[in-house]
Amino acid sequence: MKKTLSIIALSIIGFGLVSCKKENKETQAADAVTTDSTATTTNTTSADSSAVAPVSSETAAAPVSNQPLTTIALAESNFDFGKVKKGDKVQHVYEVTNTGTNPLVISEVKPGCGCTVPDFTKEPILPGKKGKITLHFDSTNFDGAVNKYADVFANVEKAPIKLTFTANIQP
Numbered sequence: 069m070k071k072t073l074s075i076i077a078l079s080i081i082g083f084g085l086v087s088c089k090k091e092n093k094e095t096q097a098a099d100a101v102t103t104d105s106t107a108t109t110t111n112t113t114s115a116d117s118s119a120v121a122p123v124s125s126e127t128a129a130a131p132v133s134n135q136p137l138t139t140i141a142l143a144e145s146n147f148d149f150g151k152v153k154k155g156d157k158v159q160h161v162y163e164v165t166n167t168g169t170n171p172l173v174i175s176e177v178k179p180g181c182g183c184t185v186p187d188f189t190k191e192p193i194l195p196g197k198k199g200k201i202t203l204h205f206d207s208t209n210f211d212g213a214v215n216k217y218a219d220v221f222a223n224v225e226k227a228p229i230k231l232t233f234t235a236n237i238q239p
Contacts, residue, residue: 135223138168149235159204166193179218210237
């Protein structure tokens with residue numbers, strides 16, 4: 069009888085160990101799937117971010133446009149304000165031309181920080197016509213050389229378009 073109980077006890081303990089190992093393997097497999105899924109999601113997010121543009125962590129995903137694509141030409145994409153007195157508010161107008169065959173729709177202009185405020189042509193810009201994007205910069209919180217940008221989201225293939233400006237803030 070003792071042998072029977074011992075065999076039953078060992079069988080139960082053995083079954084429990086096998087069962088634990090099986091649970092552990094299943095848990096590890098589930099963890100691996102979760103990890104792989106997370107890695108895939110992370111890679112997808114990273115790929116989306118790099119496809120948009122190198123951006124800071126504050127930048128949100130690009131707005132999706134359902135407009136047909138067109139092409140754009142910029143008179144300039146970078147502007148140098150030169151020396152600016154600290155506290156001055158300056159602005160620059162970037163001229164854009166629709167060089168495509170469909171209307172150009174600027175859906176959003178997203179500055180890199182709160183010191184820059186955009187204004188832009190809101191209505192569709194017809195082929196061959198011009199529009200504008202104005203960046204207003206407040207130099208109050210800056211000293212020395214500054215480099216700022218704004219991302220322009222429009223119905224063009226390589227959106228966003230990065231507009232930049234520099235300034236040397238003087239006391």
